[in-house]
Amino acid sequence: MSLLFHRGWRCILFFVVAAATIYFLYRVREVLYAFGFGGVTAYILYRPVKALENKGLKRVQAIVVIYTLSLACLGVLSYWMVPAAVAELGDLKNIYPLCVEDIQRLLTQMDGMPKPERLQIFIDDNLLRLEAGIYNALQNFIDTWYHLLSRLLALIFAPILAFYILCDWEKISDAALNLLPPGSRMQVRTLYQQVDRIMVEFIKGYFLIAVTVGLLTGVWAALLGVPFPLVIGVVAGITNLVPYFGPILGGLPAIALAWTVSLRLAALMAAGILVIQQLDANLFTPRIIGRKLGMHPLTVIFALLAGGTLFGLWGIILALPAAAVLKVVLRWAHLKIVG
Numbered sequence: 001m002s003l004l005f006h007r008g009w010r011c012i013l014f015f016v017v018a019a020a021t022i023y024f025l026y027r028v029r030e031v032l033y034a035f036g037f038g039g040v041t042a043y044i045l046y047r048p049v050k051a052l053e054n055k056g057l058k059r060v061q062a063i064v065v066i067y068t069l070s071l072a073c074l075g076v077l078s079y080w081m082v083p084a085a086v087a088e089l090g091d092l093k094n095i096y097p098l099c100v101e102d103i104q105r106l107l108t109q110m111d112g113m114p115k116p117e118r119l120q121i122f123i124d125d126n127l128l129r130l131e132a133g134i135y136n137a138l139q140n141f142i143d144t145w146y147h148l149l150s151r152l153l154a155l156i157f158a159p160i161l162a163f164y165i166l167c168d169w170e171k172i173s174d175a176a177l178n179l180l181p182p183g184s185r186m187q188v189r190t191l192y193q194q195v196d197r198i199m200v201e202f203i204k205g206y207f208l209i210a211v212t213v214g215l216l217t218g219v220w221a222a223l224l225g226v227p228f229p230l231v232i233g234v235v236a237g238i239t240n241l242v243p244y245f246g247p248i249l250g251g252l253p254a255i256a257l258a259w260t261v262s263l264r265l266a267a268l269m270a271a272g273i274l275v276i277q278q279l280d281a282n283l284f285t286p287r288i289i290g291r292k293l294g295m296h297p298l299t300v301i302f303a304l305l306a307g308g309t310l311f312g313l314w315g316i317i318l319a320l321p322a323a324a325v326l327k328v329v330l331r332w333a334h335l336k337i338v339g
Helices: 002-027 029-054 059-112 117-150 152-167 169-178 182-224 229-239 246-259 263-293 297-338
Strands: none
Touching: 002 029, 029 059, 029 152, 059 152, 152 169, 169 182, 182 229, 182 246, 182 263, 182 297, 229 246, 246 263, 263 297
């Protein structure tokens, strides 16, 4: 009886401590963002650091070399791209009033055309919906940047925290494993290695595809003579990180800029984007990501739709890696149960 009473109190104490810990982490969640960004940065840089360490450098020296190379690459890209991008954006500001005038002229011509009464009501209703949609999109865009700026301090501290995490990567990993029962540590380590291998391949393939799509889109825009090819390529590469919906988000500005020159140029730009996205969907992604993750296309589509429904844009972005990790975990759990 006393043994059961003792175990009951231990369970109650465990749940109280767990609830208090969760509440505390929730209250300091803004601080956790910095550690989260730092952990992701450390995870991405660990392999290059380890490779240099295997070449004979000490851990701290390897980290300093990687940080220096990263800053140098960022500086070179900024030196080459920022002035050109700023110049193109300045020219884009001059084109904006002309685009507004063209739209207003088109709307005036449409208002002057004789239309049935029901058709006019239909057009007015959809224009109101379009206006509301544009307003909501702009509001969400501003809110997103506001949240990013509010976490700017976390982004600034992330490289510093990543430095300390990289210095003690093995110690932190061993400390986390020591929290588990001794009999399950080796199994959890094996599971982590499988998940880690999937994530590394996914990250490398994901960014390689984004860079390839952005480069092809920018080059095609430059060959056609579309204004601001650098901005078009950068936007296409960044938006391509959002599966399925990203190509649409990146293609619309490119087509709109081509339309400011001529309708024929806009059609050629749209055709080029369509070809590039078909190459991405049928060649790049299946070869680089699909084979690595071993996921059926229907599973990929379901994961993206489910992620978007549950968690919005972030759900779409994180759907594929989460599904790949879940697949590995479920396979491991199945082998444990069957075995």
